[in-house]
Amino acid sequence: MAETDEDDRPEGRLARMLGRVRSSRWLLAAAAGLAVLAVALYEVPPAAALAGVVVLALVAAAGGLAGPARIRGKPVRAAGTPVWPDTGMKLLVEVMEDPCFITDGTGIVRYQNNAATERFGAGRTGDPLSFKLRVPELLAALERVGRGDTVETVRFGERVPTERAWVARVAGIRMGKREGRPRADFIFVRLHDETEMMRVERMRVDFIANASHELRTPLASLTGFIETLLGPARKDEVNRERFLKIMLEQAGRMARLIDDLLSLSRIEMKAHVRPEAAVDLARIVDQVVDMLGPLATETGATIRRAVADGGHVVRGDRDELIQVTANLVENALKYGRDGGLVEITLAAERGPDGADGRLLTVRDDGPGIPPEHLPRLTERFYRIDADQSRRRKGTGLGLAIVKHIVARHRGRLTIRSKPGEGASFSVWLEAAKAAEAPREAS
Ligand SMILES: Nc1ncnc2c1ncn2[C@@H]1O[C@H](COP(=O)(O)OP(=O)(O)OP(=O)(O)O)[C@@H](O)[C@H]1O
Ligand SMILES: [Mg+2]
Incomplete structure (x- = not known):
């Protein structure tokens, strides 16, 4: 307790005792008053009354009358204890x-x-x-x-x-x-x-580990083929051709990964700046469908467009919105049903605060996504089936990029799916002001 820490010199002790008596003076005065009354009214012997008051004063000097310390409010200033931080x-x-x-x-x-x-x-x-x-x-x-x-x-x-x-x-x-x-x-x-800091730090470490792993795998494959071509397959014409094709594929995979990583970091750097250009979403849908025609032919899927009448000009960045639409349609083609249907709809829809906007939805009729994966789908490198994604030339960064672009546009990404009933990805974007015409190159 504080007492053990105090100044033990006789002067110090005396000063402390006097201090305590002083701080109990009102109590002692009341006791003295009661003693006088007792002598006057109840014939208590004056010596006994005086002795009572003296005993009370001694108790006060010993610290027995000090009030309890308080946690908040008034400073604790029991006599002799250190002065409370002011x-x-x-x-x-x-x-x-x-x-x-x-x-x-x-x-x-x-x-x-x-x-x-x-x-x-x-x-x-x-x-x-x-x-x-x-x-x-x-x-x-x-x-x-x-x-x-x-x-x-x-x-x-x-x-x-x-x-x-x-x-x-x-x-x-x-x-x-x-x-x-x-x-x-x-x-x-x-x-x-430090919870948030630790979470960010863990994400950073995971990200570096994942990125290195994704790059290391094709690099190891490339190194292996180069060694084989320099050694045992040096004169093997047939295999040389085959190996070189695989090497080209692996190099392409590394290039895609680096492009996606750069794209992600560029978007993150601009995260606080909202794109303001007027962009025609209907036109973007057309461009993406043309662009992904070959993939649709490969998977045998049919792409159906349902674009509502009226203008569909939104506030945004054209290249980034092409990236969003392409990622969603490409996913629907890659992870939907082979020979299935991919439907793209575009319609007017009010935002949560009543703002005029457009809703772009890409829906497929594939196997869908089990509910436990839904919340994690937009994490970097998160894939339900990594092998399937790699076979489809995926890096696992597509939806992370989509999420960041939509956030930068102050839009909203919604993912809905029931296993066995396909998946639906919707992006809501605010419409451009009526007077604004799309400013974009053809
Ligand atoms: N329409 C879909 N149906 C079922 N699963 C999907 C669908 N879209 C995405 N997924 C799942 O979500 C995962 C993450 O998708 P994401 O687009 O981020 O990466 P990716 O397609 O694997 O690679 P990338 O887009 O970089 O080429 C995919 O690997 C897949 O497992
Ligand atoms: Mg993808």
């Missing part, structure tokens, strides 16, 4: 967005800021910090800091109610000189939530 200190703690606690040298909470109350609930008078944070590493650090002058950093995780990662900084505060005071007067604990 309002400036509280203001500093309050200004911080992170949850912060100030405890006494033994870990009893004396003050907590609003962020701490919001995150960990209101404090109760005199509760130790361990009631709120049952983290052995943190409590051990609190103990060490209370005894020394160190500042410690402790990382810990929470599983309930949700998984969170915290980093705590724990520092001792001394209000006066250190001599003869083995403990810090107060301990400052600041908790910083």
